[in-house]
Amino acid sequence: MRNAVLLTLDPDRPDPFPGWFTVGDDGRLTAVEPGEPPAGVAADETLDAGGALVGPGFVSAHSHLFTSGSRGLGMDQTLYGWIEAMTRYTAAADTDDIYWMTRHGAQDFLRNGITTAFDFSDAGLRFEKESAGVARFDSALPDTGFQHAQLRAKVDAGLRHVHSVMLGQGDVDTDAALAQLDDVVALAATADPDLHLRLAISGTVQWASSRDAATLEVAAMRRHGLLNQPHFLENPNEVELQQSKFAWYAEAGALGPDLVFGHFIQTTDEILQAAAAAGCGMSWQPMSNGRLASGVAQIPRIRELGMRVGMGLDDQSCTDVSDPWNNMRTALALLRATHHDPAAMPVRDVLALHTRGSAEVLGIDDSVGTLRVGRYADFLVVDPRRPDTGPVWDAYGTYVLACSLRNLHAVYVGGRQVAEGATLCDPASTEVEAQVHERMARLRAEVDSR
Incomplete structure (x- = not known):
């Protein structure tokens, strides 16, 4: 992931900063750094955040x-x-x-x-x-x-x-x-x-x-x-x-x-x-x-x-x-x-x-909650320009006060995309929704008829 404004929530380093990170085969972060990735960083896939805000799930x-x-x-x-x-x-x-x-x-x-x-x-x-x-x-x-x-x-x-x-x-x-x-x-x-x-x-x-x-x-x-x-x-x-x-x-x-x-x-x-x-x-x-x-x-x-x-x-x-x-x-x-x-x-x-x-x-902060090396690459791509919230004077201020679910453009778990906007990537998601509607309707009919 490159060209991102990173809100790492890492207590040991100042943020936000424009930067990049890499994800290993195990779904954990292997590097989180400011600037552009140096020459020689190899990856099977490169994502460009386009200057969007990227924070932990x-x-x-x-x-x-x-x-x-x-x-x-x-x-x-x-x-x-x-x-x-x-x-x-x-x-x-x-x-x-x-x-x-x-x-x-x-x-x-x-x-x-x-x-x-x-x-x-x-x-x-x-x-x-x-x-x-x-x-x-x-x-x-x-x-x-x-x-x-x-x-x-x-x-x-x-x-x-x-x-x-x-x-x-x-x-x-x-x-x-x-x-x-x-x-x-x-x-x-x-x-x-x-x-x-x-x-x-x-x-x-x-x-x-x-x-x-x-x-x-x-x-x-x-x-x-x-x-x-x-x-x-x-x-x-x-x-x-x-x-x-x-x-x-x-x-x-x-x-x-x-x-x-x-x-x-x-x-x-x-x-x-x-x-x-x-x-x-x-x-x-x-x-x-x-x-x-x-x-x-x-x-x-x-x-x-x-x-x-x-x-x-x-x-x-x-x-x-x-x-x-x-x-x-x-x-x-x-x-x-x-x-x-x-x-x-x-x-x-x-x-x-x-x-x-x-x-x-x-007691699980060794795995989630921050964008730090060794933690799972669970992250959000939040774009304050789609829809536009105006100039970003402070990344934290915009992220918390001006952004919302409408600015949440992608969700990743372990470096794997699980949602694009409000659409889930799981092909079974529509079946899950159908099951819940059908089952809740059945339960309502059963309970209300007693």
Whole structure:
């Protein structure tokens, strides 16, 4: 790749700069340099960016890909009311249905420049709202077949991912839950290691009625060295009850670099200080938090305390348009309006959070999130002249503030083009779309006729 304005997000070198890079047969970057490639650089294929902006693929630190066929539901609901509306039809899905829903979500991410995602797989457990601030999942072991199908779907779509699974809920046998997890770990070990980057668990303390949930999560984390990302302190209702459960994690020994709090909005400064001191991270979903009226996370204070922060697109049915540019601009607007201070979130920082920051908080920054030698060549070609946004005074300013999906002209994963504009290169993409429309229509008919 030559004739590009590179936004490498490499913390060890200044950018942007006009430059070039090369990709090896393994899909990883072998050189990233300013200027023109010197004589003698050989390649099977040369791409000319024509002066366009080229940055790393976005990393979503928090996603639910199976919800891709459920957009626009629960329009005027807060979190638990929206979940009831969104899962009305997906709760009736079988293993084949969930495969196609997840693959649909994965290819939607790729089309929009999101090349890596932390994906919370659907556990197949029934969700029930007790009040605006209290909800439960079935007291049962999750459906392993569901989880396996969602892993296959991401691999088949070509999306890099961290695959996250939920453990048993309620009064379940610990040995049975851990044995089931062993099965998931064994299957994940057979997945394409270039696409399946890590396995994680989806913590459930937010919905649990017993401290045993935190104990089980810690046992699972230590058994296989897993990351744990729980949805935690998200809901603006029953806040004191939610906050009291932070002690469950602390007393179970869960706090540490492998615990990443999803959302982490209804916090106290004491909770923030304890999480930061232990090395925990958090994932921030500004579009989802706004859509569901969940609130605004204390990102400036969280970063001041030294916590790692990544950004996610969350459910495709509560972010609705999986647009990382919209997510970044929403993040800027929420924080700046809340704090009355543009320094609450600088433009360069918000792009770093949605790329390198997400990779760091997930522990996969040795593979994705930046354009650095040795990382995968996952990159976007973004042209501010088609359609024209005017002169580029600052590449970061134009990239984050003035560009959007309409300027995203190409998406590459491992040096291989996967999308041209809004068109996917995968010949199976139209079949995926047809499958999702057909299956969601069937599920709607089945559920609504009961």
